[in-house]
Amino acid sequence: MADNIARVFADAIATDPTRPLLTWYDDATGERTELSGATCANWVAKTANLIVDEVGLAPGDPAAVLLPPHWQTAAVLLGCWSAKLTVVDTPGDVEVLFAAASQVEAAQRWSAGERYVLALDPFALPMREVPAGFTDFVSAVRGHGDHFTPYPQGGEADAELLARAEARAAELCLTPGDRILVDATAYPDPVDWLLAPLTAGASVVVCGNxxxxxxxxxxxAEKVTRTLAG
Known part of the structure; x- marks a missing residue:
């Protein structure tokens, strides 16, 4: 059983980094964004470098990710896991917090050393007005390096998350090369829309609204082979 999310991600894109890995739709806005493995890896590396070089965090430090399913959420989560942070979901004390603009009020329940806000703009544009106490994620992350060498061992929660993902991939009968469409509203758990496809070597079409x-x-049009819709 795999126990390192960063290694699973690297293996998933190794064969052909140019092929689509994650395609995001938002039917409320008409947005479609497609990321190849290489492009996703670029965002993940920048996020991990931000965490380590700018925030100065160490393996095991807790992080909060108050973000809905989205391609930028994938970058944040994989960046956190590459830096061996522990992503927690119960309000409390964390070293870093990433929140959608719509979740700024909810973020006040958390005590965080550093706070980043994401507008989740279709073109990944920076925010025009940044909430007090937050740093715009897109503006901050762009200046960081495109390569990051993950730690050799996985984070504290990696094995448990990957065990769940492998079980979910088996339940969905995912195999390498599959392309699964996921209804993000019905299945917001990243195990469903991110980790299960990665463990199986599949690509994913994530649909919001x-x-x-x-x-x-x-x-x-997307050559979908599996569907997970509510």
Whole structure:
């Protein structure tokens, strides 16, 4: 059983870093963003470098990620796991917090050393007005390096998360080369829309605010082989 999320991610993109890895749709805005393995790795590396070089965190430090399913959320989560942070979901004391602009109020329940806010803009543009006490994630992360060497061992929660992901991938019958479409509203757990596909060597089409009327056409256009929709 795999016990290192960063290694699983690296293995998932090693064969062909140019192929689509994660495609994001938001049917409420009309957004479509497609990331190859190489592009996703670039964002992940920048995020990990931000965590280590700018925030100065060490393996095991706790992080909060108050973000909905999104391609930028994938970068933040994988960046945290690459830096061996422990992502927690119960409000408390953390070293770093990443929050969607819509979650700024909820973030006040957390005590955090550093706070980053994400607008989740379709073009990854920086925020025009940054909430007090927060740093704009996009502006901060862009200045960091495109390469990061993950720690050789996984983080404290990696084995448990990957065990869940492997079980979920088996339940969904995912195999290398599959392309799974996930309804992000019905299945917001990153085990479903991020880790299970990675462990199986599959790519994923993540759909926010899924319009059911578009499902058949999208399945055909994206060459989807599996569907996880509520």
């Amino acid at each position: 899924l319009d059911r009327a578009r499902l058949d056409a999208r399945t055909a």
